[in-house]
Amino acid sequence: MFQPTGPHLSLPTASSVIDAVRDPTSVVFNLEGYQVLSACDLPLGGRRVSAAANSVEAACPDCGVISARVHQRTRQRVKDLGVGGKDIELVIIKPRFLCVEVACARRTFTQVTNQLGFRARCTTRLKAAAVEAVLDEGMPIWRACARHRLGWATINAAVVADTLTIPDPDQVPVRALGIDEHRFARAKWFKHPDTAQWCRVEPWMSTFVNAETGHVLGVVDGRSSANITRWLNQRSQAWLEQLQVVAIDPSSAFRNAVRQVLPAVEISVDHWHVVRLGNQMLTEVRQRVTREVLGRRGRKEDSVWAHRMLLLRAGDRLTDAGLHRLEQVLEDADYEQVAAAWAVKERLRVMLAAKDIPAAQNARIDFEMAVAAADMAETDKLAATVGNWWTEIKVFVRTQVTNARTEAANTGIKHIKRTGRGFRNQKNYQSRILGTSVRQTRRRRRIPHQQGLHAQR
Ligand SMILES: [Zn+2]
Numbered sequence: 001m002f003q004p005t006g007p008h009l010s011l012p013t014a015s016s017v018i019d020a021v022r023d024p025t026s027v028v029f030n031l032e033g034y035q036v037l038s039a040c041d042l043p044l045g046g047r048r049v050s051a052a053a054n055s056v057e058a059a060c061p062d063c064g065v066i067s068a069r070v071h072q073r074t075r076q077r078v079k080d081l082g083v084g085g086k087d088i089e090l091v092i093i094k095p096r097f098l099c100v101e102v103a104c105a106r107r108t109f110t111q112v113t114n115q116l117g118f119r120a121r122c123t124t125r126l127k128a129a130a131v132e133a134v135l136d137e138g139m140p141i142w143r144a145c146a147r148h149r150l151g152w153a154t155i156n157a158a159v160v161a162d163t164l165t166i167p168d169p170d171q172v173p174v175r176a177l178g179i180d181e182h183r184f185a186r187a188k189w190f191k192h193p194d195t196a197q198w199c200r201v202e203p204w205m206s207t208f209v210n211a212e213t214g215h216v217l218g219v220v221d222g223r224s225s226a227n228i229t230r231w232l233n234q235r236s237q238a239w240l241e242q243l244q245v246v247a248i249d250p251s252s253a254f255r256n257a258v259r260q261v262l263p264a265v266e267i268s269v270d271h272w273h274v275v276r277l278g279n280q281m282l283t284e285v286r287q288r289v290t291r292e293v294l295g296r297r298g299r300k301e302d303s304v305w306a307h308r309m310l311l312l313r314a315g316d317r318l319t320d321a322g323l324h325r326l327e328q329v330l331e332d333a334d335y336e337q338v339a340a341a342w343a344v345k346e347r348l349r350v351m352l353a354a355k356d357i358p359a360a361q362n363a364r365i366d367f368e369m370a371v372a373a374a375d376m377a378e379t380d381k382l383a384a385t386v387g388n389w390w391t392e393i394k395v396f397v398r399t400q401v402t403n404a405r406t407e408a409a410n411t412g413i414k415h416i417k418r419t420g421r422g423f424r425n426q427k428n429y430q431s432r433i434l435g436t437s438v439r440q441t442r443r444r445r446r447i448p449h450q451q452g453l454h455a456q457r
Contacts, residue, residue, distance in 0.1 A: 026051075029083060031123065033113035034092060046087050049080075053094035053111045060097075061112070063104040070095040071108045079122035079149060081129055087149070090123075092116065122150060127158045134159050135435045160431050169208070169217040170236045176268075176399070178211035178247045178406035179254050181223040206231075207406060207433075211247050214405035216437035228257035245401045249273045250389055269392035270403040271352040274385075278345040279312045281382045285341035286311065288378075293334045303329050304338060311338070315346045340374035344382065351386075352393070360397045364390075 025036040034051040041047055057068035073095050080090040096108045115123045130148045133139040134155065139147075141155050148155070181204055188201045206228060208218040220227045232240070240262060247268045248254040258267055286308060290298040298305030307329045310322060318326065330339040347367040354360035364386075371383040386393065396402065 031080070031090075032115050033111065034115075037093070042089070046089060048089045048091065049083075050091045050093065053092065053113075055095070055111045058097055058109070058111050060099040060101065060104060060106055060109055061118075062106040062109075063099065063101045065099065065101040065104065067097045067100045069098040069100060071098045072096050074110065076121075078116065078120065079126055081123065081126050081148075122154070126150070127154070130155045131158050131162050135162065135432070135439050138436070159435060162435055170239045172210065172215065172217060173242060174210045174212075174217070174239070175242065176211035176245045176247065176401045177217075177243055178209040178401075178403045179206060179228060179258070180209070180249060180403050180406035181206045181251070209403075209406040209437075211245075211401050211403065211405055214437070216434055219433055223251075223253065225253040225257040225260075228254060229261055232257065232261040245395065245399050247396075247401045247403045247406070248392075249403065250277070250385065250392075255392070266395045266399070267392045268395040268399055268401045269389050271393075271396055272402070272404070272407075274352060274389070274393065275349060277382060277385060278348040281378045282311060282338075282341045282345045283308070285376060285378050286338050289335060289337050304332070304335050311342055312345075314349060315342075316349075337374070337376060340370070341376065341379060344370045344374050344379045348382070348386070352396070354397050357394055357397060360394060 022035065025039060026034070029036045029039075029049060029051065031051055033053060033055065035054045037050045037052050039047060039049045057066050059066050073093055075091060075093045078090050078092055080088060082088055094111050096110050098108055099106050112118055115125060117124065126148055127150070130144045130150055133144045133147065134141055141152055141159070144150070144155050145152055183204050188203065189198050190201060191197070192199050204221075204223040206220050206223050207216055208220075208231060209216050218231055220231050243262060243265050245266050245268050246258050246262065247270055248258065250269050250273050255267060258265065286304060287298070290296075290302065290304060294302065298308070300306055304311075307325060310318075310326055310329070313322070315323075315326075329335070330342060344367065347363065347370045351360055351363035351367050354363050367386070368383065371379045
């Protein structure tokens, strides 16, 4: 579309291009490869900026031959970032060159810059701002659409394209890997086509995270051993060999998968999950004993119910007043089983907080003595779990590799889910998770790395 240029427009000449010093307006507007010709206020608010491409010659994208023969000058409106806190309407004028190579099939072509690519209707910097709003600020796409005056599909495509530049997990050096599961959507029911029975589906995802930086390396569907194994098997041999420790929740499926693919790697169990098992045990004992003593569920007038959170808190971090109240609760002869369960839970915490293996082994003896003294099904079950995971607990004590950053990543993932108001497209969801994590990791890159995973043996 050829538009006669107004008298105020002075199109670039060879001498003005050689002159590298831009005029003040172009410096402020700062659109690479373009020079501002005019800017005016519009009657209904906003501003219009006209800018012309400053190229006097360009290489044909097909044959690469440089041409300076202008076929026509095209004028088009493109979307751009607002400048000075106001939206702008940008009109660009660029030459359409004729390809001078006789053998080339292409007749004409236009200038392509980093900011305005082939057939682009909006600048790269506008798309980048929208992607930043979605991936860094956690803004839902529909809101970014309103802010940047772009369509949903444009922003979503830019977000997905951004996540395609994510480094291949095989290229990320990882010494400590965290594997964790999270449920990303409400449980769904569907009728099985063959048996016509209703089945419950829990939409789980498992996340692979660099346990030292929190960088999400991969997300897979489900939480079964097979899905974990498949992801690990897709990694290169060199990547698998650099792994030293894998941190997991106390889940047999995860442990089996890791042992199968990585027989030489040490497995560390996440201590918070073990502490949580101790707290669950204490809660079960409290509820059972309350039923036995009172013949009903606990109420707020029962001191053992009123102080149920106090029981779960770390004993060594209680205030004097808290300790005094706890003593009063546990003094009650009816609740001596609760007191015994509390002692087991505290020994478990001390054991997990041990600084080295000998301290952990001593703490385990205290723990086992407390379990023997308690003599209850709940505490025996906890002791069996600790026995089952003792190797992994020792690895945790020695390496201190935990799933804390994996959990943080999962919290972030749930936030992404909430801002997305329920993703229905799993690909969009996974790309949003990976994209957000990569950008966060890039910003945090200066996190001091944990020194020497294998310091003490
Ligand atoms: Zn050509």
